Amino acid sequence: MTDEFLQPWRRPAPLHPDEHLNSMVVRMARYGGMSVSDFRVKYLARKPGLDVAYDPRAIRRLSVIAGHDLDALLANSLLPRPDRATAEQTPWKRVAPGMLASDGAEPYARRAWSFRAFPCDLDTSEVLLKHCPRCRSVLRWDAVRIEICATCGFDLRNHPPSYWPSHEVADMRTIARGMGYGLLGAVPDAPIELPAPFDVLTPDEKLEALAWCAQLRGLIDRSGTEGSQKTAYLGLPIARSWPDPLHQIADLLTRQVKADFYGAFGTLLHHIRHKRPCSLNDAVVLEASKALDIARKTNSRPASATFPRQYLSLQVRRAPQPQLRKA
Ligand SMILES: [Zn+2]
Incomplete structure (x- = not known):
């Protein structure tokens, strides 16, 4: 040049x-x-x-x-490196209005705001905006200034900030450190500490496993949470208390289909096989069969006030009926 x-x-x-x-x-x-x-x-x-x-x-x-x-x-940059997890990015601009307002004359967008895994700023917990509060357009990178909506010219710094619950932001920070992008500045990156069988996974597999755990959490609390990088922080408490959540699901499931143990086993396997890292296969299936066995014995007793009857919103999968051949 x-x-x-x-x-x-x-x-x-x-x-x-x-x-x-x-x-x-x-x-x-x-x-x-x-x-x-x-x-x-x-x-x-x-x-x-x-x-x-x-x-x-x-x-x-x-x-x-x-x-x-x-x-x-x-x-x-966001270029891939062997020591980084493959993190999903948003193609649009996301901003924290309160932080832009505190930047002074030259507001700037933080790198961490583009990661789908984090709905808020990791330092201040301020919720990120994806849409302009005035015209509802998606925020684009081609605005003349970072703090301006490209469609209607609204100064995003005028929008009052809101904040994400702090206990969930703590889990997001743990995930951010494990992704290897140096997102927390002064706090160095560190692997996400998880119990067996998650402890041996690569950073990519851990993200995948946490997304899967978020989906299991959706079964337990009946919220229907989808498993994705966006919800991985919701899976962290599930992975940390493993295998208790699996036993909880097995218990809820056997209460629902007490008379149909094999149907329950098939349903559980279907849900635990869905979207989890392949390297967890043996460990999870073994734990699932153990959990169902314990749950079946426990639930042969009538439900009590201290152990209330509760149901999973699961469609129980029935074993296929044998096809009779016509003579
Ligand atoms: Zn606008």
């Missing part, structure tokens, strides 16, 4: 160690007096709307234009 090419960016760009690279792109486009789309296409060789944080070539160009060390920008 020639000096003439870099002329609009003689002004040095601030670099925040926790900034999303798309946020820096918005700032650089404004310094250059052009739209974000034009800047991405002409200077970063990206198509409009696509994310810069995954593209090594665009990051290299950005480091030259912004005047920052390439390694510093790569550290802020």
Whole structure:
């Protein structure tokens, strides 16, 4: 790149160690007096709307234009690495209005706000907005400033902040440290500590297992929680108290279908096999059969006031009936 090419960016760009690279792109486009789309296409060789944080070539160009060390920008990127979990990102912009308001003259978007696993800011617990509170449009990266809605021009800093329950944010932080992206700044990354059989899993498998545990939690509390990275933090208490939740499900299930043990076993296997990491197969099936056996013996007694009768919202799977052949 020639000096003439870099002329609009003689002004040095601030670099925040926790900034999303798309946020820096918005700032650089404004310094250059052009739209974000034009800047991405002409200077970063990206198509409009696509994310810069995954593209090594665009990051290299950005480091030259912004005047920052390439390694510093790569550290802020979302590029995959062997020591990182494969984390799902949101393609749209999410912001914490209260934090943008406290940033002063140059608000910026944090990298951690793009992870689907976290519905709030991990430092302050402030809930992230995905839609503009005024026009309900999805927030896009091509607004002239981070704090502005690209559709209606609303200043997002004017929206009153709300906060996520702190006990759930503590579980999100544990997951964030285990994902290996350095999302908590001063607090170093660390593996997610889980009991057997989850202890031997890779970071990717642990995320998958926590999503599966969130789904099991949805069976126990009848909330119907889906298993995904978005709900993985709800699975952390389930994984930590393993195998008690499995025994709880077996117990609830045998109360529902006391007379049909094999139907209950089939139903339980169906639910525990769904979406869990394959490496857990043997350990989980063995524990499930043990849990059902214990539950069946326990539930031969009548229900008492201290052990109330309760039901799972499960569709019991019946064993297929043999097909009779016509003579
Ligand atoms: Zn709007």
